[in-house]
Amino acid sequence: xxxxxxxxxxxxxxxxxxxxxxxxxxxxxxxxxxxxxxxxxxxxxxxxxxxxxxxxxxxxxxxxxxxxxxxxxxxxxxxxxxxxxxxxxxxxxxxxxxxxxxxxxxxxxxxxxxxxxxxxxxxxxxxxxxxxxxxxxxxxxxxxxxxxxxxxxxxxxxxxxxxxxxxxxxxxxxxxxxxxxxxxxxxxxxxxxxxxxxxxxxxxxxxxxxxxxxxxxxxxxxxxxxxxxxxxxxxxxxxxxxxxxxxxxxxxxxxxxxxxxxxxxxxxxxxxxxxxxxxxxxxxxxxxxxxxxxxxxxxxxxxxxxxxxxxxxxxxxxxxxxxxxxxxxxxxxxxxxxxxxxxxxxxxxxxxxxxxxxxxxxxxxxxxxxxxxxxxxxxxxxxxxxxxxxxxxxxxxxxxxxxxxxxxxxxxxxxxxxxxxxxxxxxxxxxxxxxxxxxxxxxxxxxxxxxxxxxxxxxxxxxxxxxxxxxxxxxxxxxxxx
Numbered sequence: 001x002x003x004x005x006x007x008x009x010x011x012x013x014x015x016x017x018x019x020x021x022x023x024x025x026x027x028x029x030x031x032x033x034x035x036x037x038x039x040x041x042x043x044x045x046x047x048x049x050x051x052x053x054x055x056x057x058x059x060x061x062x063x064x065x066x067x068x069x070x071x072x073x074x075x076x077x078x079x080x081x082x083x084x085x086x087x088x089x090x091x092x093x094x095x096x097x098x099x100x101x102x103x104x105x106x107x108x109x110x111x112x113x114x115x116x117x118x119x120x121x122x123x124x125x126x127x128x129x130x131x132x133x134x135x136x137x138x139x140x141x142x143x144x145x146x147x148x149x150x151x152x153x154x155x156x157x158x159x160x161x162x163x164x165x166x167x168x169x170x171x172x173x174x175x176x177x178x179x180x181x182x183x184x185x186x187x188x189x190x191x192x193x194x195x196x197x198x199x200x201x202x203x204x205x206x207x208x209x210x211x212x213x214x215x216x217x218x219x220x221x222x223x224x225x226x227x228x229x230x231x232x233x234x235x236x237x238x239x240x241x242x243x244x245x246x247x248x249x250x251x252x253x254x255x256x257x258x259x260x261x262x263x264x265x266x267x268x269x270x271x272x273x274x275x276x277x278x279x280x281x282x283x284x285x286x287x288x289x290x291x292x293x294x295x296x297x298x299x300x301x302x303x304x305x306x307x308x309x310x311x312x313x314x315x316x317x318x319x320x321x322x323x324x325x326x327x328x329x330x331x332x333x334x335x336x337x338x339x340x341x342x343x344x345x346x347x348x349x350x351x352x353x354x355x356x357x358x359x360x361x362x363x364x365x366x367x368x369x370x371x372x373x374x375x376x377x378x379x380x381x382x383x384x385x386x387x388x389x390x391x392x393x394x395x396x397x398x399x400x401x402x403x404x405x406x407x408x409x410x411x412x413x414x415x416x417x418x419x420x421x422x423x424x425x426x427x428x429x430x431x432x433x434x435x436x437x438x439x440x441x442x443x444x445x446x447x448x449x450x451x452x453x454x455x456x457x458x459x460x461x462x463x464x465x466x467x468x469x470x471x472x473x474x475x476x477x478x479x480x481x482x
Contacts, residue, residue, distance in 0.1 A: 008338050012280045015400050019379040025276040026367055027414045028061040028323055037374035042438025046371045046410050049327055049443060053436055056351030057327040058421050062439040064323035069108035072315050075287040079294035085310050090134050092271050092316025093119045095418040100446040102126025113314045117144045138204050145170050149178055157181045157231050159206055164218055171224035180219060181231040181268055184212045188234050188247040209254055216258050230255055233270030239283040241292025244269055252300035264309055269293055271314035275321040277415045278367045286318060317418040324417025330409040345382040347405055352386010353393045354430040356416060357423040360392050368396045372410035375402030388428050429455055
């Protein structure tokens with residue numbers, strides 16, 4: 001039985017004519033092969049990256065991040081300007097957050113969205129103005145809200161009646177008037193994994209449409225809070241604007257009803273715009289999505305004869321996703337009979353679910369390429385797996401890699417800039433990799449990697465004198481940090 005007609009192979013996956021190709025929609029624009037067949041990203045060789053920083057390694061192309069940030073801002077600015085309103089574009093920090101990335105997106109005109117005290121502090125450390133920060137979360141603690149009000153955060157997206165009272169008391173105590181948005185479950189959710197769809201009723205976020213009206217009424221009774229708009233988020237990895245159009249209709253209905261109680265300057269439609277993880281993924285251009293969202297809001301406002309509010313959005317993945325690759329070294333390679341007379345090559349790498357949890361969490365698909373050389377061998381059905389003690393430790397479930405992949409080869413998984421570093425863990429006591437930014441032939445660490453010594457230092461049962469490594473040293477697997 002041929003692989004292309006087997007139930008063991010995803011229907012979308014076909015053997016490539018060229019197994020060395022770097023698919024443009026998946027890789028950073030700067031990624032290309034050089035004369036020896038190896039790959040450079042941001043003008044930096046994968047060999048240099050391995051030799052300086054070790055593997056596994058997160059690599060982030062600074063110019064790519066900046067370009068996507070500019071493109072998103074320009075797309076929504078242009079869409080809003082056609083209707084005589086303004087757009088606010090918040091970078092969704094949960095996708096990937098470091099002080100350096102905050103500097104990049106702020107420099108390109110974006111605000112920043114955070115959802116924990118840690119994310120707030122990183123955003124502030126990166127130079128983001130408090131007034132250009134938004135604070136999300138379904139269970140913000142009292143101390144988190146205290147800190148947000150203390151620094152003068154631009155807006156808090158309230159998520160429950162309890163939070164409204166909690167935040168009002170904090171703001172009153174501090175003599176502040178805190179702008180807030182109300183998160184709404186519109187009943188519209190993206191056609192995606194159940195854990196990524198966030199607008200249906202049976203989940204933890206936000207208020208129902210009816211509950212949102214009651215929440216706004218309560219906020220308007222409180223002198224220490226100022227209601228500035230509604231917020232909705234319909235899911236993640238969304239390829240077009242159709243779901244946003246339906247959500248906008250329901251949001252604008254509620255917005256129109258609430259106008260009787262006072263002006264509402266803003267409508268935040270959330271984010272969730274998708275990227276290509278494989279060659280068959282086909283998200284619409286961000287310009288088309290921006291036009292579709294803003295036009296939908298304009299149409300709904302026109303039907304109801306109400307003024308159009310400013311529009312806010314929160315892209316994250318679409319800013320950093322394609323800008324990142326993860327570099328691995330191949331360890332063991334073995335071929336097994338998968339069934340139906342079909343062989344599959346298992347390519348084990350020195351990372352896994354500790355640096356990319358998305359396949360295990362969501363069944364997410366990724367692609368992979370051999371990047372230390374090219375190969376003329378026939379592509380073989382392969383599965384890239386990690387080194388952890390889990391059968392579900394899969395990095396790339398199905399891919400065609402050259403049949404001669406061998407230990408010591410360098411393999412890269414593209415489109416890992418979003419939600420890989422953010423979800424990384426120390427499972428099996430594995431140190432988390434560093435994050436290295438590349439630009440103009442230069443590479444620098446923007447998040448330091450961990451060492452075994454770092455992990456031991458956290459174990460209170462190990463006296464410092466008993467550690468096998470002197471405190472403060474950097475042990476394998478990660479080397480040069482400058």
